Amino acid sequence: MATQVHESSHVGVHRLPDDGHSGNDGRNLVPADGDRRLAQDYSPPPSSTAIWVVLFAITMMFAAFTSALIVRKGSSLDWRAFKLPSVLFFNTGLLLASSVSLEISRHRITAFMSSIKNQFESPARWLYVTLFLGLLFVAGQYVAWSQLRAQGLYLATNPSSSFFYVLTAIHALHVLGGLAGLSYVIRRLSKSSLRRSTLDAAARYWHFMGALWWYLLVLLWMEL
Amino acid sequence: MSETSSAPAAAHHGPPTTFISKHVFSLDHKVIGKQYYALALVAALSGMVLSWLMRIHLGWTNAAIPGLQLITKSGAPGGVMTPEYYLQLMTMHGTIMVFFVLTTAPFAAFGNFFLPIQVGAEDMPFPRFNMMSFWVTFLAFVVLMSSFFLGDGPTLGGWTQYAPLNAVGSAGGPGQGLGVVLWAASIALFCIGQLLGSLNFITTTLDLRVKGMSLMRLPLSAWAWFITSCMGLTAFSVLLPACILVILDHVAGTSFFVASGLVINDQVLPHSGGSTLLWQHLFWFFGHPEVYIAIVPGLGIVSHVLITNMRKPMLSQRVLIYCMGALAVLSYMVYGHHMFVSGMNPVSALAFSFPTLVITIPATIVVLIWVFSLYGSRLRINSASLFALGFISMFVTGGVSGFFLAQPSIDIMLHATYFVVGHFHMVMGVAAMFGIFAGTYFWFPKMSGRMMNETLGRIHFWLSFVGAYCIFMPFHYLGMVGNIRRYSTFVDDFLKPLIPVHQWITIAALITGAAQLIFLYNLIHSRFWGKPAPDNPWEATSLEWSTATPPPWDNFGGKHPVVYHDPFQYGVQSSVGDYVMQASPEQVKTEHDEQ
Numbered sequence: 001m002a003t004q005v006h007e008s009s010h011v012g013v014h015r016l017p018d019d020g021h022s023g024n025d026g027r028n029l030v031p032a033d034g035d036r037r038l039a040q041d042y043s044p045p046p047s048s049t050a051i052w053v054v055l056f057a058i059t060m061m062f063a064a065f066t067s068a069l070i071v072r073k074g075s076s077l078d079w080r081a082f083k084l085p086s087v088l089f090f091n092t093g094l095l096l097a098s099s100v101s102l103e104i105s106r107h108r109i110t111a112f113m114s115s116i117k118n119q120f121e122s123p124a125r126w127l128y129v130t131l132f133l134g135l136l137f138v139a140g141q142y143v144a145w146s147q148l149r150a151q152g153l154y155l156a157t158n159p160s161s162s163f164f165y166v167l168t169a170i171h172a173l174h175v176l177g178g179l180a181g182l183s184y185v186i187r188r189l190s191k192s193s194l195r196r197s198t199l200d201a202a203a204r205y206w207h208f209m210g211a212l213w214w215y216l217l218v219l220l221w222m223e224l
Numbered sequence: 225m226s227e228t229s230s231a232p233a234a235a236h237h238g239p240p241t242t243f244i245s246k247h248v249f250s251l252d253h254k255v256i257g258k259q260y261y262a263l264a265l266v267a268a269l270s271g272m273v274l275s276w277l278m279r280i281h282l283g284w285t286n287a288a289i290p291g292l293q294l295i296t297k298s299g300a301p302g303g304v305m306t307p308e309y310y311l312q313l314m315t316m317h318g319t320i321m322v323f324f325v326l327t328t329a330p331f332a333a334f335g336n337f338f339l340p341i342q343v344g345a346e347d348m349p350f351p352r353f354n355m356m357s358f359w360v361t362f363l364a365f366v367v368l369m370s371s372f373f374l375g376d377g378p379t380l381g382g383w384t385q386y387a388p389l390n391a392v393g394s395a396g397g398p399g400q401g402l403g404v405v406l407w408a409a410s411i412a413l414f415c416i417g418q419l420l421g422s423l424n425f426i427t428t429t430l431d432l433r434v435k436g437m438s439l440m441r442l443p444l445s446a447w448a449w450f451i452t453s454c455m456g457l458t459a460f461s462v463l464l465p466a467c468i469l470v471i472l473d474h475v476a477g478t479s480f481f482v483a484s485g486l487v488i489n490d491q492v493l494p495h496s497g498g499s500t501l502l503w504q505h506l507f508w509f510f511g512h513p514e515v516y517i518a519i520v521p522g523l524g525i526v527s528h529v530l531i532t533n534m535r536k537p538m539l540s541q542r543v544l545i546y547c548m549g550a551l552a553v554l555s556y557m558v559y560g561h562h563m564f565v566s567g568m569n570p571v572s573a574l575a576f577s578f579p580t581l582v583i584t585i586p587a588t589i590v591v592l593i594w595v596f597s598l599y600g601s602r603l604r605i606n607s608a609s610l611f612a613l614g615f616i617s618m619f620v621t622g623g624v625s626g627f628f629l630a631q632p633s634i635d636i637m638l639h640a641t642y643f644v645v646g647h648f649h650m651v652m653g654v655a656a657m658f659g660i661f662a663g664t665y666f667w668f669p670k671m672s673g674r675m676m677n678e679t680l681g682r683i684h685f686w687l688s689f690v691g692a693y694c695i696f697m698p699f700h701y702l703g704m705v706g707n708i709r710r711y712s713t714f715v716d717d718f719l720k721p722l723i724p725v726h727q728w729i730t731i732a733a734l735i736t737g738a739a740q741l742i743f744l745y746n747l748i749h750s751r752f753w754g755k756p757a758p759d760n761p762w763e764a765t766s767l768e769w770s771t772a773t774p775p776p777w778d779n780f781g782g783k784h785p786v787v788y789h790d791p792f793q794y795g796v797q798s799s800v801g802d803y804v805m806q807a808s809p810e811q812v813k814t815e816h817d818e819q
Contacts, residue, residue, distance in 0.1 A: 049427045071502045
């Protein structure tokens with residue numbers, strides 16, 4: 001097997017403390033040569049925490065946009081409703097499919113890491129599928145914007161179209177960020193240096209993008 | 225000894241090998257902390273010079289300021305600034321000070337340098353994001369300052385950039401076109417920088433603590449930075465969309481903030497139906513927590529400095545932490561008190577007034593813990609502890625005026641007067657600055673390897689302390705007699721008698737500002753020629769004092785401390801003196817130790 005993947009990674013380097021009388025200016029530090037590897041751990045890998053921090057920030061950001069939409073809609077009578085481009089529903093299916101393919105991929109990579117099923121010669125295959133579906137989603141969003149433009153609805157035409165473009169564009173930007181994250185996972189996988197926590201973080205982010213899109217779709221459907 | 229220490233999962237980068245990787249695009253949190261400090265220093269000096277210019281104009285309206293016409297062609301013909309240029313300087317003063325000084329210095333600068341060391345980590349978990357955090361913030365500063373030299377100058381809308389003025393374009397006056405776009409772009413970049421920073425701060429605190437460093441064993445400064453990063457995460461992720469919407473109103477012709485039919489200079493603006501109050505909601509949801517983002521690190525720094533110099537722990541570390549947490553949570557529930565005169569429903573005003581009064585409770589508890597802890601202690605008087613005491617004084621003085629402003633009935637009279645300006649300058653401006661100074665005098669030896677000059681430090685303190693009161697106490701008197709803020713000249717009959725007060729304030733501001741040059745000299749001179757600092761000059765206990773001065777690139781020289789004690793074990797008898805360091809396994813009997 002050509003590829004080898006490091007398992008979860010956070011088996012860190014552990015060191016023994018000194019006896020408290022090291023004579024190093026009372027610093028009582030652990031000697032550098034006291035390294036030993038232990039299986040135990042007492043804190044989660046930073047990427048596991050970081051992804052929740054990132055998702056929280058994105059949630060706050062879209063909460064702000066949502067508040068702005070509601071306040072702006074209620075502040076004036078110039079709000080003009082329009083029909084959402086039908087391609088959005090197709091795009092929703094793409095994003096849903098990408099989440100499924102990512103889960104298949106994660107399952108296979110996990111099995112690959114734990115060497116239970118070594119038959120998966122190329123564990124990255126489904127990640128490429130996810131990547132492709134994600135790109136297709138962004139392309140689909142572009143098609144939706146084109147359809148709106150064809151109807152004469154531009155960014156500044158009406159506050160409703162303004163919010164449509166802003167929300168979908170900011171979401172698409174975040175999806176592109178997710179694609180960058182998946183590309184990073186593929187690169188680490190090919191270099192045999194992928195951490196389980198990195199894969200999990202990327203997956204959480206991607207699924208969150210899907211959930212966020214469902215939320216936006218419902219919001220836009222209700223408010224536009 | 226069977227206890228083991230685990231290496232934190234950070235510092236995946238090796239030691240820097242080139243000048244660029246060591247001093248410019250460094251991944252080392254300590255270098256990034258110093259870069260933030262340097263940025264804050266440049267920003268503070270810029271902001272101070274702007275305040276000087278404004279104060280000279282307020283004291284002597286027709287006085288020509290030599291050289292000013294060289295910076296701006298139309299803003300100061302013959303060196304006498306126009307009302308518009310006064311507002312432009314005022315806007316930039318506020319923006320620079322709030323964002324690039326009060327946020328970057330106590331939080332990003334000291335936090336970056338010391339948080340990883342205080343938890344025992346080698347670095348932040350995401351050093352590249354950390355580096356990006358600084359450089360994006362730096363870019364934000366460059367973008368902001370560029371507005372002085374581009375178009376018709378910087379925006380004049382105040383640091384709060386109220387709508388619709390922020391979105392009407394050049395019809396609103398000089399700087400309201402390109403100036404606002406640059407302002408919003410700068411602040412959007414700043415938000416991204418601080419979000420990246422918050423990500424690192426939170427994960428460092430939660431995930432990279434060494435063996436034995438439970439959350440309750442974190443020093444108060446680390447707690448303050450952690451709480452601040454949580455606030456920053458929530459606040460900046462709301463300001464960022466607000467800035468995006470403002471930029472779109474300018475460059476894409478959208479109508480988020482400009483109402484329909486708005487006429488300026490006999491021109492009907494093309495926007496339709498925007499909500500002017502929407503901006504206030506979005507801005508103040510960020511804006512009020514921002515006040516606490518500026519001050520909470522100061523609470524932590526001052527507590528840390530005071531404890532070290534009192535040689536005894538605070539009455540209750542736990543309550544102090546809870547109070548800082550309560551301030552953070554409550555700070556999101558009070559923002560409407562900035563909008564009492566916006567036409568909000570009186571019931572809403574009451575709903576915002578109540579938590580505003582409630583938030584004074586944790587703040588008061590913090591002050592009482594400080595005061596009662598200080599009572600009976602033999603405080604070591606030095607520059608750091610003097611500035612810590614000065615912080616308490618400013619925080620209390622500025623906080624007391626907050627009681628009045630928290631009540632809608634009184635605020636309606638005092639709103640937009642110098643009373644408000646005096647209030648926030650004392651409670652978040654000067655107090656936070658004193659926190660920065662206390663931190664600087666305290667941690668400079670660890671950051672630079674050299675001691676600062678103590679005599680100059682004390683002179684700096686007394687001039688700053690007396691000077692700050694001379695400047696900002698009269699602001700309150702001015703506000704109470706109805707002196708409206710943002711006026712560049714005082715031509716109304718009821719304002720004319722107040723001009724001598726303004727002249728007094730100007731003189732005090734010039735002297736107090738000049739006193740900061742003593743600090744600057746002390747900082748630069750000590751950096752190169754100061755007395756070499758020992759590893760632990762203050763006989764302090766937290767982990768940063770356990771390592772070499774200045775710390776090596778990986779903080780502990782390839783070693784990892786084990787934490788055995790609570791952060792502030794003073795007043796004990798150990799082999800080194802009246803304290804025991806967190807990383808010392810020496811057993812001492814103390815009622816405060818958790819073990």
